[in-house]
Structure formats: structure tokens, C-alpha cells
Amino acid sequence: MSKRYGPTLALDDLTLTIAPGEIRGLVGENGAGKSSLIKAVAGAMVPDTGTVTIAGHRLTTPIPAVARRLGVSVLFQERQIAPDLTVAENVLLGALPRGPLGAVDWRKAYRIAAAELERVGIDLDPRLPAGRLTPAEQQSIEIARAISRDARVLIMDEPTAALSGTESDRLFALLRSARERGVAVLYVSHHLAEIFELVDSVTVMRDGRVVGTQPIGTVDLDQLVEMMFGRNLDGEVAELDDAPADGEVLVHADDLTVGNVLRGVSLDVRAGEIVAVTGGVGSGRRELARCLAGVQRPDRGIVRVGRGLRRIRSPRGAARAGVAFVPEDRKREGVFLELDLTENINVATEALRRSPVLRPRRRRAVGDRWIKRLGVRAPSASVSAGALSGGNQQKVILGRWLEADARVFVLDEPTAGIDINAKLDIYELLKGLAADGAALVVFSSDFEEIRLLAHRVLVLRRGKGPTWLGRKALSERSLFETGVAP
Ligand SMILES: Nc1ncnc2c1ncn2[C@@H]1O[C@H](COP(=O)(O)OP(=O)(O)OP(=O)(O)O)[C@@H](O)[C@H]1O
Ligand SMILES: [Mg+2]
Structure with a gap:
């Protein structure tokens, strides 16, 4: 054919x-x-x-x-x-x-x-x-x-x-x-x-x-x-540096509880740190992501984020405090299939910052930059997103939120559907954000991703208390061996 x-x-x-x-x-x-x-x-x-x-x-x-x-x-x-x-x-x-x-x-x-x-x-x-x-x-x-x-x-x-x-x-x-x-x-x-x-x-x-x-x-x-x-990817993954121990706390969640799904979870994430959260359906991971992004109110407990740790109560409040949220549901709500790539990438910053719309040339530059950095495969930035393959659409949405100039990133399965070559590039990009002083919380069910990316891992399990794993315990094997893998 x-x-x-x-x-x-x-x-x-x-x-x-x-x-x-x-x-x-x-x-x-x-x-x-x-x-x-x-x-x-x-x-x-x-x-x-x-x-x-x-x-x-x-x-x-x-x-x-x-x-x-x-x-x-x-x-x-x-x-x-x-x-x-x-x-x-x-x-x-x-x-x-x-x-x-x-x-x-x-x-x-x-x-x-x-x-x-x-x-x-x-x-x-x-x-x-x-x-x-x-x-x-x-x-x-x-x-x-x-x-x-x-x-x-x-x-x-x-x-x-x-x-x-x-x-x-x-x-x-x-x-x-x-x-x-x-x-x-x-x-x-x-x-x-x-x-x-x-x-x-x-x-x-x-x-x-x-x-x-x-x-x-x-x-x-x-x-x-x-x-x-057409080539191997050897040597393309840099070792993850240790997170600075004295970074400012940018995410503080205390005793978060939602129904009987999420039970008393607390976490602090510092500037420079990447924390991964993993857990199956019903483990509360979805609720935790949504609480951190202000999309959902916990039944008990509070979330504070950003510089000065402001308490957040809504998605807009979270965005103003500098939180970028890439939700799991982005397939459904994420991409504007009829709009071109430049629009798709600029839409978040413009909505969140309440900034005046950028000049067309600036907007195009922003679009082009992310298309290049994420390796989006498209004839040009002016094709509609609907003409891209599934994985390339995912990259565009990721670019939208990475552009949003945030201090805190809450990313739910950021590389779902993305090929492993592009994944490695995205890991480097995320590590770069942390190195520049952002705090990242990455929700992931991909153990390889967690291993390459996370300084610490929070494992959530249905009906059980949360467990933390440090970097040393982070081989795929040990996740299973410790019996905490979801
Ligand atoms: N409706 C369309 N209009 C224009 N181009 C399209 C359309 N559908 C697919 N393409 C192009 O055809 C090529 C193949 O796309 P396809 O969706 O088959 O890729 P894929 O292998 O499934 O990728 P992925 O792993 O990202 O899902 C891509 O370059 C894509 O941009
Ligand atoms: Mg496809």
C-alpha cells in the first residue's frame, strides 16, 4: 500500500x-x-x-x-x-x-x-x-x-x-x-x-x-x-546528578486525603529535584496529580506551591503560583486538532499569563523552538495538529506546558506514546528544567523512565500507605523485589 x-x-x-x-x-x-x-x-x-x-x-x-x-x-x-x-x-x-x-x-x-x-x-x-x-x-x-x-x-x-x-x-x-x-x-x-x-x-x-x-x-x-x-542510542543517556540538598521547597503537600483512595500523603519537593510517583488504577495517583495542580480539592490536607509556598485552591491559582500541569487526559482535552502547531504551543502561556498576545513573529519563534527541541515531525509549524501522528501530537502538548515558564511541573505520563529516541531527548530537557531550579513531579508507570529521571520515587498502592524509594533502590528489579511495584 x-x-x-x-x-x-x-x-x-x-x-x-x-x-x-x-x-x-x-x-x-x-x-x-x-x-x-x-x-x-x-x-x-x-x-x-x-x-x-x-x-x-x-x-x-x-x-x-x-x-x-x-x-x-x-x-x-x-x-x-x-x-x-x-x-x-x-x-x-x-x-x-x-x-x-x-x-x-x-x-x-x-x-x-x-x-x-x-x-x-x-x-x-x-x-x-x-x-x-x-x-x-x-x-x-x-x-x-x-x-x-x-x-x-x-x-x-x-x-x-x-x-x-x-x-x-x-x-x-x-x-x-x-x-x-x-x-x-x-x-x-x-x-x-x-x-x-x-x-x-x-x-x-x-x-x-x-x-x-x-x-x-x-x-x-x-x-x-x-x-x-537507523542508529543505536548508546551513550545518549547522561547519568542523573544528585539533586541539590538545599534547594528551596517548591511543593509542600501535607496529609492529602481524597475519599479512601488517597490516604494521608505528604511530600516536599525542592528546586532541582525530580520526584516520580507511580501506582496503578485506584492507587490515588490520579487524585494526587490533580490535587497538586489545583484541579481537585482534597478532602483533607493542603497543597502549597511555588516561591513563598502559596496555598492553592484552583487550577488558575496553581498556574499563577507557577505550576504547569500536563494531565493524563490530554488525549481528550489536550490537542486542538484544527489549529496549527504554533497556536497549539502558544495557547497555554497566553491563557495563563493573561499577557497580551505575542506578536506573530514571536509566536512563530516560540512554536518553531519547541518543534525543534522536541523533534516534532511535521512539514511545518503551520500544519494543523490533526495532521500529526499520535506521538507527535503528544510532543506538541508537552511543548505547550514546557513553554509556560513554570517553577513547578506536574507531569502525568509525559512521554506516553512517544518513541524512545524522543523520550531520551525529553528526559534531558526535564533534567535541564530541574537544573535550572524547577521542581518536577512526574507521574509515570514506565519503570525505565523512573529509573532514568527520578531522584526519589513515591509508590502508591490501592488501600495501602505510601512508600518512598531512594535513588539506590531504583532498578526495575528492586521495585518488584521490594514488593511495592503496583
Ligand atoms: N490526516 C493526515 N493528514 C496529514 N498527514 C497525516 C495524516 N495522518 C497521518 N499523517 C502523516 O503520516 C505520517 C505517518 O503517521 P502515522 O500516524 O501513521 O504515524 P505512527 O507511526 O502511527 O506514529 P506514532 O508513533 O506517533 O503514533 C506522519 O508523518 C503524519 O504526520
Ligand atoms: Mg500512531
Whole structure:
């Protein structure tokens, strides 16, 4: 298949075959063409040339419903959740059970939906509106939906970006049992550790082409990275310097409590310090992030931030005190798909500082600077954000908040969906912010990220007290060995 978007050749004469009963990994840098390939197979995009064949049936009508009837079930990279519909409607989208007269049989719908959710290990009221759920819960709905259909081909585009370790393990078990049933699975991820854990073989894409396909046992991490980027990344990670012990305290949270999720958590973060927070769904990590950013009021306890440690009570108050917040939900609320990259990057500073709008040339310079520093892959800063790949959209949103000239950064999964080359650049950037005197709180479920970035780690667990780990204890192994890994 080939597919061109203006100057960009998203797919360049690409050929790929997947067998029944195989889990195939698909990797490649942000903008390599992975999602484009998936959209074509799902009938959601029409390639300029080339064809898709599912079990001998050629997909002649590129319509999602037709692909689905041929057995293609996809979890797309962008969230596909209707926030106003119930959980059940979202799980069963387009397949609600109907009675003899054609009316929806709601009792049955709720029952089926609850059962599907239970299969992916999530206990949710099927009557709730989906918009009230956390990103991880929404992601679980999408997984339940994708896996519940009678799939012949199951495609997952970055399914674990919003999930923690335990939830990912459950997903892997479901994918392995799909493989046992003879389903062909295509699995896209930037978590290369997952690729090695899950897949039978891996295909690397670069610039819309297949660089190669290998049984997973025949490649190691370095080789895979070299195939992805055309070079290895050795020596690109600088050792993390110790945080200065005498930095000014810029974040002071005391005895924060939200319902029975977050229980009496206290933390102080000094200028120059990067603290990581990790924890699964229901551990209170989401609530902690939101409290630190003034988005949510704790039931008990206080948050003080910035110079002079001002107490914050609202997002605006937090922003004025110098807090930049990159929320977990940025996929949904973050990027303005219709606006160009310059607008997307400048929007936060202008809103928060209440400063007069910058001159066009200044704004363009700001946009260009972040596009360059974060390696955003785009023809120019004047394309709309909707024309970027998922990972490149994430970089743009990150740039928006890094530009916001803050003293305190609260970053929830800052590199979700970003390829590992760009991740390393972002780590250097974040370390640079700390070195310049900012305090960073990074919420992350990526152990490698925590290891490379954090001076200290706060581990939150559902129903248990918080645990702190120092730098020395920070190998991925020890997180598990100490029994505190979520
Ligand atoms: N609707 C569109 N309009 C213009 N360009 C597009 C569009 N969709 C994708 N592209 C371009 O096609 C290329 C491939 O994008 P694609 O989304 O397939 O990448 P990807 O491998 O999925 O990346 P990521 O890891 O960031 O999700 C990118 O350069 C992207 O900017
Ligand atoms: Mg993609």
C-alpha cells in the first residue's frame, strides 16, 4: 500500500502479512506510518494504491463496518469513547442486543457489558456515563469492546499508554488466549519491553516502509532500536546528578486525603529535584496529580506551591503560583486538532499569563523552538495538529506546558506514546528544567523512565500507605523485589 498526505508519504509501497495464531509486534518512530497502516486495514482510510486482504477476502469497500464484518477488530490510538453514552453502550457500540420488535433490550445489554468488562478484569457499573470514567477505565472499555467482537484479526495501537503493570498483564493474557484461538494479532507499542514480553515476531517500520520482520528471539533491544532509528542510542543517556540538598521547597503537600483512595500523603519537593510517583488504577495517583495542580480539592490536607509556598485552591491559582500541569487526559482535552502547531504551543502561556498576545513573529519563534527541541515531525509549524501522528501530537502538548515558564511541573505520563529516541531527548530537557531550579513531579508507570529521571520515587498502592524509594533502590528489579511495584 501507498498513501500520501500532501508532502508526506505515510505509507510507501508497504507489504505486510500476518498469520493466524501469531502475535506480531509493530514498532517504529513517531510518524513512521504505523497508525496509517492500521487505519487502512480497518477500512478507516483509503490507501492511494494497494489492497488489504483478510482471510482471502479482499477489502474492496474501505468502510469500517465492512472490515469489521470480515473480522477486523481494532483498538485505535485515539480514544473512541462517546462520553455521553453509558458504559454499556460504549462497550457494545453498534451491537446492542435487541428484542423481537427491534427495541434495545437494556437488561440484556447491561448484563453482557458487565460480563465483557469482567473478562478484561474491570468492575464498572454499565449504567454510568463513560465521560465520568478515568482514562484507564475508558481504555479498558475499548479493550473489552475490541476483544469481545468475533475477531479474526485483532489490532491494538498503543493499548497500554493509559494502563499500569497489572492491567497490562491482564491484557497480555487476553491477547495470548486470542492467539490460542487462531486470531492474528497486531500489536503496536513504544514500550519495547512489552514487545519482547508479548510478541512472536516484530516488524519495524521507518518512513512508511517495512525495514524488516524478525522472530522475537532473533533480535535484542539494541538491534531493534538500530532498525527503528537507523542508529543505536548508546551513550545518549547522561547519568542523573544528585539533586541539590538545599534547594528551596517548591511543593509542600501535607496529609492529602481524597475519599479512601488517597490516604494521608505528604511530600516536599525542592528546586532541582525530580520526584516520580507511580501506582496503578485506584492507587490515588490520579487524585494526587490533580490535587497538586489545583484541579481537585482534597478532602483533607493542603497543597502549597511555588516561591513563598502559596496555598492553592484552583487550577488558575496553581498556574499563577507557577505550576504547569500536563494531565493524563490530554488525549481528550489536550490537542486542538484544527489549529496549527504554533497556536497549539502558544495557547497555554497566553491563557495563563493573561499577557497580551505575542506578536506573530514571536509566536512563530516560540512554536518553531519547541518543534525543534522536541523533534516534532511535521512539514511545518503551520500544519494543523490533526495532521500529526499520535506521538507527535503528544510532543506538541508537552511543548505547550514546557513553554509556560513554570517553577513547578506536574507531569502525568509525559512521554506516553512517544518513541524512545524522543523520550531520551525529553528526559534531558526535564533534567535541564530541574537544573535550572524547577521542581518536577512526574507521574509515570514506565519503570525505565523512573529509573532514568527520578531522584526519589513515591509508590502508591490501592488501600495501602505510601512508600518512598531512594535513588539506590531504583532498578526495575528492586521495585518488584521490594514488593511495592503496583
Ligand atoms: N490526516 C493526515 N493528514 C496529514 N498527514 C497525516 C495524516 N495522518 C497521518 N499523517 C502523516 O503520516 C505520517 C505517518 O503517521 P502515522 O500516524 O501513521 O504515524 P505512527 O507511526 O502511527 O506514529 P506514532 O508513533 O506517533 O503514533 C506522519 O508523518 C503524519 O504526520
Ligand atoms: Mg500512531
